[in-house]
Amino acid sequence: MSEQMDTYSRYVEEEDTFHKQLATLEQCQCAIFHYIFRYGEQFNKLMVEEVLLSINQVEIDVRLELLHLRLAKAFLAYEMNLN
Numbered sequence: 650m651s652e653q654m655d656t657y658s659r660y661v662e663e664e665d666t667f668h669k670q671l672a673t674l675e676q677c678q679c680a681i682f683h684y685i686f687r688y689g690e691q692f693n694k695l696m697v698e699e700v701l702l703s704i705n706q707v708e709i710d711v712r713l714e715l716l717h718l719r720l721a722k723a724f725l726a727y728e729m730n731l732n
Contacts, residue, residue: 660722
């Protein structure tokens with residue numbers, strides 16, 4: 650049971666890390682939009698779009714990892730409940 654608890658605790662920590670990563674990505678997007686609102690003429694629109702699309706792809710990747718982690722955590726919680 651201790652090994653399962655250790656694994657579950659690790660999953661909780663990893664989930665927290667993913668949430669922090671997602672918050673960071675959101676802040677990066679907000680910062681880009683903020684600078685566009687203030688200094689839009691200084692930016693190349695296509696490059697800004699490319700950067701935002703890249704950030705969006707990283708967000709998708711992190712959300713997929715989070716989904717897998719939550720699934721593993723849920724099954725582990727179920728197993729721990731049986732014991």
